[in-house]
Amino acid sequence: MLYIVGLGLGDAKDITVKGLEVIRKSEKVYLEAYTSILTVGKEALEEFYGKQLILADRDMVEQHADVILDNAKNCDVSFLVVGDPFGATTHTDLLLRARQAEIPYNVIHNASIMNAVGCCGLQLYSFGETVSIVFWTDDWKPDSFYDKILANTTRGLHTHCLLDIKVKEQSIENLMRGKKIYEPPRYMSAAQAARQLLEIIQKKRVEGCEDTELAYTEKSVCVGLARVGSDDQRIVATTLQKMTTTDLGPPLHSLVIAGHLHPLEVEMLTLFTDDLTLFENVVLL
Amino acid sequence: MLYIVGLGLGDAKDITVKGLEVIRKSEKVYLEAYTSILTVGKEALEEFYGKQLILADRDMVEQHADVILDNAKNCDVSFLVVGDPFGATTHTDLLLRARQAEIPYNVIHNASIMNAVGCCGLQLYSFGETVSIVFWTDDWKPDSFYDKILANTTRGLHTHCLLDIKVKEQSIENLMRGKKIYEPPRYMSAAQAARQLLEIIQKKRVEGCEDTELAYTEKSVCVGLARVGSDDQRIVATTLQKMTTTDLGPPLHSLVIAGHLHPLEVEMLTLFTDDLTLFENVVLL
Structure with missing residues (x-):
């Protein structure tokens, strides 16, 4: 399952309880790192979530979406997005690719600017x-x-x-x-x-x-x-x-x-x- | 302190970690009950939060805002709103009254429709x-x-x-x-x-x-x-x-x-x- 999880706007604790549960049970967790930023860094998120995060920059998401999706075929993968998942077009693209590859997905909403x-x-x-x-x-x-x-x-x-x-x-x-x-x-x-x-x-x-x-x-x-x-x-x-x-x-x-x-x-x-x-x-x- | 807390859109677990912490430390927790609804009822929220909720209908918020604010003078009070706190004008009004009465307030954002x-x-x-x-x-x-x-x-x-x-x-x-x-x-x-x-x-x-x-x-x-x-x-x-x-x-x-x-x-x-x-x-x- 691919989870696209909104992180909200402020710091690590702005994630929803549902989002946190999803991250903690995921085998791989990607952090989208180019359309926005939180006021805290990757390390603070890792400590709070208790998970290692893989930074997903523009290159990776646009060129290696297959890798992210391949993982999601067999296990739970979370893709973390600052704000709400539907703020930027790129995440829509990832979701469409998941659908094409018949990978189930789920969206966890959060506050957006x-x-x-x-x-x-x-x-x-x-x-x-x-x-x-x-x-x-x-x-x-x-x-x-x-x-x-x-x-x-x-x-x-x-x-x-x-x-x-x-x-x-x-x-x-x-x-x-x-x-x-x-x-x-x-x-x-x-x-x-x-x-x-x-x-x-x-x-x-x-x-x-x-x-x-x-x-x-x-x-x-x-x-x-x-x-x-x-x-x-x-x-x-x-x-x-x-x-x-x-x-x-x-x-x-x-x-x-x-x-x-x-x-x-x-x-x-x-x-x-x-x-x-x-x-x-x-x-x- | 008055906390105005967004609950998001789906069920009890759509609250943010920050919002949940605020509710659990509040002495009184009001649930706004007239501009929107969650897909779960008051009881499900009470069980998940571990707190009794006071239903705040339109009459109460418009006519008895003073009671809510008076409580917030001396202890932590949470006012829960489905979606994000700034979806409806009424919550703006509550916030303005808090400011007038010099009661500190804090807003916890969440997803909104x-x-x-x-x-x-x-x-x-x-x-x-x-x-x-x-x-x-x-x-x-x-x-x-x-x-x-x-x-x-x-x-x-x-x-x-x-x-x-x-x-x-x-x-x-x-x-x-x-x-x-x-x-x-x-x-x-x-x-x-x-x-x-x-x-x-x-x-x-x-x-x-x-x-x-x-x-x-x-x-x-x-x-x-x-x-x-x-x-x-x-x-x-x-x-x-x-x-x-x-x-x-x-x-x-x-x-x-x-x-x-x-x-x-x-x-x-x-x-x-x-x-x-x-x-x-x-x-x-």
Whole structure:
């Protein structure tokens, strides 16, 4: 049996009781290690689970899924995923391959940033399409997510921005030379995301866009979330301009651009800001 | 300390290890009992947790929140919520009151249908605004969610429909007489939701709407989900027309109206249908 087990968001104890039982009875336990991270390392998980974990990086899962699945034919195998198993496409792919090979599988759900983002007080029902913001380089600055944010804010909806993670990436030089030397992991901060977002509207203005036509401006209310679900979780509500210089500490970060606000949402966000003028210009529901 | 603890979706063992520890050390443990249900009853939870649970219905939470909070001033109190604590506004309200009374609180996240719905294979990133479908009566048929679905499908996005739950509701007669006699609980099925959805487009057609202008038609692909996260979870992908006569068994149900589909999404949905013609007319991403 193949078990795909969500680990939740904070530390080792965020696993469910059901998930822990499954890990402890599994003969092999893989830890997915490239779409997200917990606030604790592999060793802390191994100690708590009482099991050795096999790190499954992108190469392994994409190229050696057969090995993982072959094991699951004859014994219990767990594949551990930070958050919930259905946050990333890769796990769907593993599940489809299991089904093709007629290997029974079972999914153990857990919290994901996709629902836990609600802890900032913005109602999940009022979110539009989620967007992903990737690291820009000097000559590669994709901004296709801007139109999605615009479509959301036009409807008064909040936008959850998932921020880029670069794990086990090769420099272009090493890639060209075929050298498997990896860059240190990088995680986009809410501040950096805010800077990229503001750079986009600068460009729109140069192209002739009026401020009233923009998806957001420097004054828009946004919420930065860091290490959601852990003991040192941090949430800050402020303007996009101020977010560019707000340090939320270590990863992972998320950023939400607020749409229209319900008075209860304003009340909740007030817990996370010291800027009492923040809500002066927001549209209330 | 007030702990607001998510229980996840299936049975007693879907609680996190952290959540279980919190419950076991709490002096009082309340079980929220009106926005959702687990597939097991209060007794099964009490046995597994080794704690007596106090059922907290809508009356109690809205009118006697002070009692819950007063207890939390001097000792550890847990307030248990099916799914994740931030699925419903009421829990936000409790948290705000705790903050006002300067009572420290802590939130233990868990899976919610808002993220676990991804188990049907539709990518969470491709969902638009979530809508709620309420039980219609003969003379009260609200359909304001239709425009939201239209806005989603116009953008090719999926729509997650949360289905109505009526727990501890009074009949109008008993309400008028001030009698606290409650109707048996009712949970909307995916079939009933599909019937209401199709009634709306019948009305739109009478009003002159062309099929190409509708948010969906009888042939639209939809996915019914029942008891997500439990051992007898059921997922069926079919047309909205066929969903009206599809019995998914006991509650809770959810319904998703598909937008444009990624080939990987089609492949996943194929696991949940015996209708091979289902995807003939869908727009692929």
